Amino acid sequence: MRPTRPCPTRVLASASLIAAIAVAAAGCQTTQPTEPPAAAIALAPSYQPDAAWQRDLEVYGQQYRAEPGKVEYALRYAQALRATGQRAQAVAVLERLAMENPHNKTVLGEYGRALAEAGDYQQSLEVLGRAHSPDQPDWHVLSAQGAVLDQMGRHEEAQRYYLTALKIVPDEPSVLSNLGLSYALSKDLPDAEATLRRAAANKPTDPRVRQNLALVVGLQGRFAEAEQIAGADLPPEEAASNIVYLRKMLASRGQIDKQVEKPPKTQKPSTARSGDTG
Numbered sequence: 001m002r003p004t005r006p007c008p009t010r011v012l013a014s015a016s017l018i019a020a021i022a023v024a025a026a027g028c029q030t031t032q033p034t035e036p037p038a039a040a041i042a043l044a045p046s047y048q049p050d051a052a053w054q055r056d057l058e059v060y061g062q063q064y065r066a067e068p069g070k071v072e073y074a075l076r077y078a079q080a081l082r083a084t085g086q087r088a089q090a091v092a093v094l095e096r097l098a099m100e101n102p103h104n105k106t107v108l109g110e111y112g113r114a115l116a117e118a119g120d121y122q123q124s125l126e127v128l129g130r131a132h133s134p135d136q137p138d139w140h141v142l143s144a145q146g147a148v149l150d151q152m153g154r155h156e157e158a159q160r161y162y163l164t165a166l167k168i169v170p171d172e173p174s175v176l177s178n179l180g181l182s183y184a185l186s187k188d189l190p191d192a193e194a195t196l197r198r199a200a201a202n203k204p205t206d207p208r209v210r211q212n213l214a215l216v217v218g219l220q221g222r223f224a225e226a227e228q229i230a231g232a233d234l235p236p237e238e239a240a241s242n243i244v245y246l247r248k249m250l251a252s253r254g255q256i257d258k259q260v261e262k263p264p265k266t267q268k269p270s271t272a273r274s275g276d277t278g
Helices: 015-026 050-066 071-083 087-100 105-117 121-129 139-151 155-168 173-185 189-201 208-219 223-230 236-252
Strands: none
Touching: 050 071, 071 087, 071 105, 087 105, 105 121, 105 139, 121 139, 139 155, 139 173, 155 173, 173 189, 173 208, 189 208, 208 223, 208 236, 223 236
16 A cells, blocks of 8 residues: 655645744634644654655565564554654554553653644643653653643643753754744744754754744744745745745734844743753
8 A cells, every 4th residue: 555645844844833833923813733733843753755764664564564563663663654644553553562562661652752643632641751750751752742732732831841851952953943933832933043043053964943943033024034044955946935835824914014123032041941840
């Protein structure tokens, strides 16, 4: 069976994310997006080209079908399923694996992320809470918990999780990127930009980090700068197309005239609003 391909990704994360952040930044009410926002970078499998995921899907799919109880094969197969948009099937694979390995924290972490991507946020939080412990915190899980809370609209709680993760890995781009987008969702665009610039400065291998920065810069009305940032990873015509999309969306909400060209606020220290959670 031909695997389902994910929807094409716009340069500025995704259309649903742009809408969610733009409306939140404007202080308007909106309904929950039907797709989990792309803001949750830590929830998604690590970045690699689509062709590599398709290859993993075939290789680990065969191995999983031959030995469904082998943890390594199941985990890699589930990651490939998630990366190719087959969320329900990934949840099914990981649910079975978690039942067979109830104390395996790696399995629980992956299962929790898959649940969140499928939109089951409450169960995701419960599973992720069992994927590590206060005396042995896992920064990957802390960031994933923050991402789930952001998707539930609980942004201040989410930021505490990210800041706790940053105590363990102070310059981790994926955590900084999630924190920056969380600030954007809570209407704090200057701090969002400062945090995302810090993330992008750490030479991330995942181009989504720079795209998130481009998104937040664009939301402040600095479209030329946003297009330049986005163009570091995408063809010029695609970067320009997506800036046009963002500009039209903001114009339709009457937000462009309200944008003020200001330099980013001095970055907050990573310990601000800190507190151990998770």
